[in-house]
Amino acid sequence: MIGTQLAPKGDTVPLSVHNARPDGARALAEILGRHGVTVHTPARFDAALDDLRSSSSTLLLYDRNGILGEPQVAALMAAADKVVVVSPRLETLAALDGGIRQAGVVPDGFPVLEPGCAQPDAEAAGQVTGQGGFVYDGGTSCYRAAGTAGMLAVSGDGRLAVLGSAAVLGNDKLDELGNAALAIRMLGASPDLVWYLPSLEDVAVSESGKTLDELAPGWARFLGPWLLLVAVAAVVWRGRRHGPLVFEPLPVVVKAVETAEGRARLYQDSRSIGQARDNLRAGLLVRLSGKLRLGPGATAEDTIAAAARLLGRDAAAIRTLIGERPATEARLVAWSQALDTLEKEVMTR
Template sequence: MTGTAGADTHPVDEEGRSAGPHPKRRTFTAWLRRHRSAAAAGAGVAAALALIVGTQLAPKGDSVPLSVHNAGPGGAKAVAEILGRHGVSVHTPNRFDTALEDLRASSSPTLLLYDRNGILGEPQLAALMAAAHRVVVVSPRLETLTGLDHGIRQAGVVPDAFPILDPGCALPDAEAAGQVTGEGGYVYDGGTSCYRAAGTAGMLAVSSDGRLAVLGSTEVLGNDKLDELGNAALGIRMLGASPDLVWYLPSLEDVAVGGSPKTLDDLAPGWARFLGPWLLVVALAAIVWRGRRNGPLVFEPLPVVVKAVETAEGRARLYQDGRAIGQARDNLRSGLLVRLAVKLRLGPGATAEDIIAAAARLLGRDSAEVRMLINERPATEPRLVAWSRAMDKLEKEVMDR
């Protein structure tokens, strides 16, 4: 009989003695014991994969320049954290409609706009200006300044000789902040200009009504240099005047699409309507002029017989163009040895030393002299030519005997 009390009881024989673990359990235990190294390695690989997947799926900040979620050198997470500690609610809409809703939900909101790709059009910029109490634009493009329509214009870049800029104006925010980073910044004309370099336009320009401020440097608000000079002070004073700050970075999803796309006729200039047909006429004339046949095709039977001298000259030119002095020397030497072996009747098994010794005996010369000539390795083209002439002379002397 078998035991039935408990799930882990082992089979027993007729006398009540345990028969040991179940056969399947014994098989698995034996397999695990034999493959314990592979099982341990598999468990390690699974743990590493789980760690990698968990790391990749963990929430991360973005890498968008001047984003409040970007903790890198080009991000603006630090200034957003400081503004939050001073009681400023920083809203980060990712769409144009959401940004308008955030602005209209506050009584006197401040808008920070960084449209580095010039995505927003004039109607969108006008709507943002109307909904915001104050707008701070960072490094705007020409199209953005034109759409904002507050009399501020681009005027160049900050000279490399001025990495640090002084306020140089009577604006309270600039005077309180003091010096800021000017490296890589842009300058603007119009309104009240601050942070001028050598009499040029200012890196900070504020419109006459005070509703628009143009800051020509992302370095002032970036994490990398926020703790230098008065960068943090200028950023906090410009952005922290209102309890609500809408930090808006337009993306490709905000591109305004309307109407039908322009055709080639719409994009082409007016004079292209005359140039196109004229180019067509010229192309047809060129086809008629150069495309006519000069006569029937001539068929040449193959294979074509090429003279040996032409092949030799062609190969010689290739060697000359490639500066293959060593290859040319080896070919000349091997050809000479083959011809001398045939003349001296030494047979196909003769070595170079056998051929040199036989040629020396035939000519009555010292074998060392003949060996030195045949085994010479010219290093320049003139020496190769002289050596080949000496080899040709040696061959003629042997052939004449």
């Protein structure tokens, strides 16, 4: 059964057993519980070590931020009977010392991967989701998209398995292909599973990083007062008044014809023949539709057919005129004049 750590409080941590969102792993934890696996979810490194040492356990490690240092990863590896590491960083992979190396990502053209190896868990599970996964060299490589690198790599002694995709274990993809079968076979071999997701609380334990004070050079302590002095000087300089404010009456009224002429000049300067053509055609169809009382839902074809009936002309000729695509400015002017003539004919009827 699932341990008390699976209380019904939720979170949003990726691959957390308390997370019911698509990127969580609550569904997998519940399935493992039904198969008699007790899932422990320690929040700290020390608690994870205690859980591993108290019984024969499988460890799932998902250190997506690379928080743990080499000594901590080595300690977890030594305490667990079997270790499944999900999408490890290069530093974590090196600390595992399992002869497995990162070899890139799964190509976009391989959304589904075949086992392609003699590893029992992979053979039994069959196809799994490959989209967005990483591939690895070394050990027994399974789910290869191309070459020898695979999304699942298992060490020679079988104690270490590196899975390059969190999606295989997540709620969103768990019911697809053989994702659930692979997850259950890898994580359900022991009666106890330690599901460990290192957090910022483990930074002090790992001692793998330095503080900003340690990284900063010695002269940086004088930088703060100097920047403060420069800021005060800038405030004094820019804060001076340069004369009384000038008030302008608003709003400013701009005639419609001036706006139209201004836009026309912009189109002309930028040689935007296509944009000008589209605007002229759209404006004509809107005005004709209003004149012909076709309503707001009328299409261009409805407007052309109505205009043809009103004028007693062939609809194909009107369609050809309106659908023309002038390629030069001279032709654009001639075309716009033809549209204006057509509009006047409709308006006078």
